[in-house]
Amino acid sequence: MRVSDSPRRPQPATARACIRIGSLALASIGIAGCVSGRPDVAVRDAVIPVPMTADSASVYLTIENSGGADDVLKGVSASSGQLAHLHETAIESDGRASMRAVGTVRIKAGETVRMEPGGLHVMLMNPGELADGDQLQLYLAFEKSGVKHVKATVTDDYDEVLGG
């Protein structure tokens, strides 16, 4: 018997749609699509607190993966060509703060990673003079989603930097 009542349109990529189709057992293609899944990565809320030296600046941003598969942030670069490193501050139980370079950041399916003070951040090397309101284009390279652009705004509003 032909599955004639199943419209021939591209299968939705999101996990939720896959589950719906799969549960109706309409198309084995739909189920296969679920297993592979795809990440759906968006980068937003990129802010750079006005740096205190011209040597480095920290960028905080949010990465949301609303897709059905993990993705991995492999690196970051800036429009003006400065080096950018992924760093993480750790604050131990006694309050001692330390910082380490992070090679990659995994963004799991359905998860949101918030880079914020006292945690993950992008460290821009030698950004030069940055003033409140300045904007900088950043490029985030993901393993599966490719390169995503985001505009980071320099701000002196630290309540905004620390998050509402």
Next chain:
Amino acid sequence: MRDSRMGNRRAFLRTAGVAALGAVGAVSLAACGDESDSAATNEDDNLGFAGTVLGYPLARPSAAFVDTSGAPFNVATETAGKLTLMLFGYTSCPDVCPVHLNVLAGTLEDLHGREARTKVIFVGVDTKRDTPEAMRTYLDQRSPDFIGLTAAPDVIDEALKQLMLPSVIIGEPRADGSYVVEHPSQILAFTPDDLCHIVYPFGVRENEWRTDLPRLLDYDWPDTTR
């Protein structure tokens, strides 16, 4: 630690950041035969402040610091009677220190009267790079009124011990000459009675400081020194 708080990153950091101090305070209380069995890490016991109230207050340090003009600076005598916020960091610090200093600068700009004259002391622990001159240039980015202090590593170590803060760790230089600096992330608040009753963890907001500073000036602390 309560499970319900674990989900709240800020609350967790706030509590964990002063856990060591809180534990010391709790022990002291017990030794004094105090009826209270409350741990100082319990947010409900923090009297409505955004920091953690210590079970046992700390004295202002009298370590042999040097200010940004190169002159000796004794915190205990130079800031006696004044509301003083003290933190330890380094001038190349990209994350924790600039956040602290900017939040404090922003807070004080918006205040008037006595609380606007709160002293802020930043101790540079990266003694190779945090020279008096480098400290002044760094702090002037936010406020010429911020006091910058440095000292020999053993003097800083001793002061941190006295203040029950974690020690500084300076890592071995890498190939490119950079090295890791680990430092306490807390801010100590010394009140006009010359004691520190309360320690602020990383992540306190400007609006919380604006609420707390006037209260810190006038708060009638129970006498726990007997």
